[in-house]
Amino acid sequence: MSATRPTMEDVAARAGVSRALVSIVFRGVAGASPATRERVLAAAADLGYQPDRRASRLGRARTRMIGVVFHLGHAFHGDLVDSLYVAAAESGYELVLSGVTARRPEEEAVRALLGECCEAVVLLGSALPARALAELAARLPTVSVLRDVRADGVDVVRTDDTAGLRAAVAHLHGLGHRRVMHADGGRAPGAAQRRRGYRDAVRRLGLPEPPLLPGGLTEEDGARAADTLLALPPGERPTAVTAFNDRCALGLLDAVRRAGLEVPHMLSVVGFDDIRAASYAHIGLTTIRQDADALGRLAVGRAAARLDEGEPPGRPLVVPPALVVRSTTAPP
């Protein structure tokens, strides 16, 4: 509390050196003798001095800050942010988070970031129109993670959703399933690609192609998909379902089980993402794992490449997903 926080000036005065020397010590660059360095550090500790990063960034030519727009409430975004923190630290960048919530739209989150002078932005699962993204990309390097978008100047880092769903269907086919349905993600980022992967695989394997189950991002959407499924005449019921994502799969699982269908014996279910909950022992959801670490690293990598090496926006970076077999799939 006290009056105001101590500044570099105060530390300098106490250590009996110039302000510049204190700066040298705190930036950890060469130019101070070990003895002085220690004296400065001691003075700083006495005063409880903490460098003001805002001022430091102002004085510096570069801010080395990357803005991140993420959705509070999307569990997978949490995993991504974790990996972004690590990757950013490795490349000497700092993250500034801007959350999207029920009452804080994405536009607002982006606007806030622009005012903070970050050098690049990483958008997780952005729902902004391509035009808005292109506009943003015209101002500063922009990386869209999870969402594949063709917008001028926008870098894309995403999972190979199509391959993921193909792998899911192939896995089910390998188990002997013939009638596989897909709980669709609608307009969610990645949904179109997963839909395509599902259709590709079903056709390629010569399986019947039943209509899509209307699903979505949340457990509730999954439960709705289950209702649709359960309403089907027995002959048309699938023996396996691929879901848009894990949350959807979890909701679906819950609902079909309560309707008396045994999983995996009467119905196999495959999710997408591999969120934490999927691996819980009592759930054991077979799923397509998105590699959050790779996605985060590539996103920061793209931003850094454009900032540090002056690279132009590149083609989409696509991370292969991995099938994780647990206990919600079995032969029909």
Add this chain to the structure above:
Amino acid sequence: MSATRPTMEDVAARAGVSRALVSIVFRGVAGASPATRERVLAAAADLGYQPDRRASRLGRARTRMIGVVFHLGHAFHGDLVDSLYVAAAESGYELVLSGVTARRPEEEAVRALLGECCEAVVLLGSALPARALAELAARLPTVSVLRDVRADGVDVVRTDDTAGLRAAVAHLHGLGHRRVMHADGGRAPGAAQRRRGYRDAVRRLGLPEPPLLPGGLTEEDGARAADTLLALPPGERPTAVTAFNDRCALGLLDAVRRAGLEVPHMLSVVGFDDIRAASYAHIGLTTIRQDADALGRLAVGRAAARLDEGEPPGRPLVVPPALVVRSTTAPP
């Protein structure tokens, strides 16, 4: 992209006015004629000028920033952050988020915030030792949300967990349950209070007091509690369970249902928090609702009162919870 972002100077030159006038216009204070104001705004729009908030905060005496430490992955923290955003905007503050993840400990999150020069910090469900909190509070107004802690100078904003659990037990008692167990939260913030509420109620109502079920914060912990419960000899099995939180309740629900117990007829379950998933139609979890909006508003209110009115840290602010009856509770 281009060279560098335009500054106030550029806007001033283009509009043919002084830098100070541009500042006046952008701060929205009196002192510029409508005509000039418009001219400045037009020039700024032409240039794509965006004021640099870092510089603006440097120049200003106060930064009006509140730091928020939250856990990515705790769904309820998302609700709180949403409400904090709203409350902060209302009191003219800005939020700066610092996330806690698997690989980014709370200490690190706090440290980052100190460097950003926020005027106060709000910690959601902090797990820091009381000493560390007191130290932090010695530097700047500190509000602990969800976690009740007796540390010098630390403001606390929390739900009346004890009352919540009393209400849960009373509800079950009212339905005719006699044997009610509690899936405990261990060392999680609020767990001790909820445990106390449970015990209070059970004693007061003259119910038997069985041992606690070891639970925790996550679905997995809930499933583990279910295992313990299911392993009980039939005579000792409860007819109802109160869970530390919703996620724990959900995990428990899932596990007991799969073991063949019908909910609510064979077992009633009450959660805590009222996270989004609790209200999903297919789940319909009876729970104790924490008022995220009130918690957020009070947290910002405390910070603002200390900053703006110079108030000293006050006594804990306790928000009453509310019982939300859905479909996981019924007479035994």
Add this chain to the structure above:
DNA sequence: GGAGCTGACTAGAGCGCTCTAGCAGAAGAC
């Protein structure tokens, strides 16, 4: 013993804003 280093340190000009003081010039008071 002077040139040329090097290592340790300082002065001072920014960075992009804010904000106090102050200055013209028009309007109103008497």
Add this chain to the structure above:
DNA sequence: GTCTTCTGCTAGAGCGCTCTAGTCAGCTCC
């Protein structure tokens, strides 16, 4: 017609840092 009061605007000194361009000892080297 002078004096005040406003309105609309500008000059310029910060805010707490960074960083370039020094200064100044104390070396080595021939």
